Amino acid sequence: MDAITVLLIEDDPMVREVNRGFIERVENCRVVGYASNGREGLEQIERLKPELVFMDIFMPEQDGISTIRAIRERELPVEVIAVTAANDRKTIRQILQYGAFDYIMKPFTFERMKQAISHFKEYRERFKKGQQLTQDELDNLLHGISSIEGLEHGEPLPKGLNRATLEKINHYIETRKEPTSAEEVAEGVGLARVTARRYLDYLEKQNKVKLILQYGGIGRPVNRYEAVRGN
Incomplete structure (x- = not known):
């Protein structure tokens, strides 16, 4: 199975490192880049072409909601998993309406992130088969x-x-x-x-x-x- 390529969009360096460690503990999963806000994230998506983005919601310059909206408007072929402390109904609903693949609330366990990636792997393989x-x-x-x-x-x-x-x-x-x-x-x-x-x-x-x-x-x-x- 080809490795899943992941981009991390997170403004807190410590949280970003924790996320990276969790993601790379999962078999066949590789972090290919980082961004500290949504604007940088869009540039990295277009340059690196990852399959999956783990993205915070509250970020400087361009937040997660604006970023996932831009991803959909540009029809970029990437799935988004929100990893955030945001737990209000309005934010959750907006992110899901823009087609987030999953929504993980901070603080979270390694098992919860592994579950999200496993679900994505299954999703990817199902559609790769073309059946x-x-x-x-x-x-x-x-x-x-x-x-x-x-x-x-x-x-x-x-x-x-x-x-x-x-x-x-x-x-x-x-x-x-x-x-x-x-x-x-x-x-x-x-x-x-x-x-x-x-x-x-x-x-x-x-x-x-x-x-x-x-x-x-x-x-x-x-x-x-x-x-x-x-x-």
């Missing part, structure tokens, strides 16, 4: 839901389980290349481990994930989960 998509595949790309949607019209969820959280956990596991533990799921989705385990137990009973016992050194084996494909 027709089913509705289920399109829903998965656009909304992060797939076979879990079939549960919507089935039996009611057990008390204390939320469908949106269930879909988020299911999507998280589907994007993992390797089986993942309940602790990793909890960290990636933002739940307590005991809560994540309840959702995982339910998904296993519904045959959406399967349990794998991973044996290591001395001690009890670790429970790990992976998606049941083609279900």
Whole structure:
């Protein structure tokens, strides 16, 4: 798989370095350039032609909203992931209306950024194949839901389980290349481990994930989960 090329548009050098470190921890992902404001960012996009831009919203000279609007007006072939402390409804709505691929709020974890990049990888590969998509595949790309949607019209969820959280956990596991533990799921989705385990137990009973016992050194084996494909 070709490496995903990334441009960082962020005015804070320390935050920019943290973002760079997180991004380059992800396999086949490479930062090719930096910009400290939207105006510089547009110049770098046209010069470096990255596939993906990680962009702050509040920046000097030209903010993120103006920048993503300009990206769309110029029809630049790049996807944008907003990485920002902005959490007001108006800003979020504007960024999403201009077609941001994802929106990550500061502070964030490495797992959340990795999840966004994994989703982009899946998106890129689907469209590179040039094949027709089913509705289920399109829903998965656009909304992060797939076979879990079939549960919507089935039996009611057990008390204390939320469908949106269930879909988020299911999507998280589907994007993992390797089986993942309940602790990793909890960290990636933002739940307590005991809560994540309840959702995982339910998904296993519904045959959406399967349990794998991973044996290591001395001690009890670790429970790990992976998606049941083609279900």
